[in-house]
Amino acid sequence: MVAPVVVFMHHMRAIVFERNGGPEVLEARDVPDPQPGAGEVAVDVEAIGVNYRDVYERDGAGYGSSPPAIIGVEGSGRIVDTGERVAWVGVPGSYAERVAGPRTSFVAVPDGVSSEIAAAVLLQGMTAHYLAWDSYPIQPGDWVLVHAGAGGVGLLLTQLAKLRGGRVVATTSSPEKAALVSEAGADEAIGYEGFAKAVREITGGGGVAAVYDGVGRATFLEGLSALRPTGRMILYGGASGQPDPLPLASLAPAGSLYVQRPTLQTYTRTPELFRDRAQQVFALVREGSLQVRVGARYALDDARRAHEDLQARTTIGKLLLIP
DSSP: OOOOOOOOOOOEEEEEEESSSSSSGEEEEEOOOOOOTTTTTEEEEEEEEEHHHHHHHHSSOOOOOOOOOOOOOOOEEETTTOOEEEEEOOOOOSSEEEEEEEEEEEEEEOOOHHHHHHHHOOOOHHHHHIIIIISSOOOTTEEEEESSTSSHHHHHHHHHHHHHOOOOEOOSSSSHHHHHHHHOSSSSSEOOOHHHHHHHHHHHTTTTHHHHHHHOTTTHHHHHTTTTEEEEEEEEOOOOOOOOOOGGGGTTTTTSEEEOOOOOHHHTHHHHHHHHHHHHHHHHHHTTTTTOEEEEEEEEEHHHHHHHHTTTOOSSSEEEEOO
């Protein structure tokens, strides 16, 4: 008699959401390991990036996976078969002990960049990089306005703007955060109340070359009046909700303004573009030009608390989950 073959299914810890909603929908569970298909690799996760896009995914705001699913897309770790250190920004199901995805979705992490820093910098670092290099290529002497200067993208974008020779006005919501953005190189740190008027005064009436706005509804319309003629309003996120509809005719008398709604996806839309920008960001980290602040580390099972803290606007820098 032939003994039956017993297949043991390996399980891992992951954060699952069964329905859209607030942080309470996030549940830590044991689920089967993901199985890589053709052209895919499995990766043991060492650090996971927590991003505002994860909140949008959880809420059901048109980002990422629909429930039931494992949440998250960013992290770093080691390829199971080779031990190679890699990081990623677009692999679904990343709030987990293991992920699987196309080999081209993973980028090598160089020596001198830790797994934690790789997970902390990649998504927000590439976002800050395309904003400063491409959405509006900052020129020496340009004034720019960086909203939420003490946030993950804000602190990186401020440093990159200075690296390109720009001058930075950063908005923040507290004196502690103002001190942080000044430390990151901001020339001026201001509050949100009446920010456009403050920007006009700081720039001698001229206005800024670009407004980098990840806040959205609460800041968007006022930001238009902080711009110099032919300035660029770059709306790269909507932490406070989507702005009200913009009558395009209003851009003419305001100074022939530009408005862009970019996404990182567009700027990393091929494996080559992704790899190239990731390597540029890692190079800046390695050479010390880009300081990455990890604001807090949470155990994987504490993902719900990480989301609560992120949405409470009390956090500074990047939040990580550590499996």
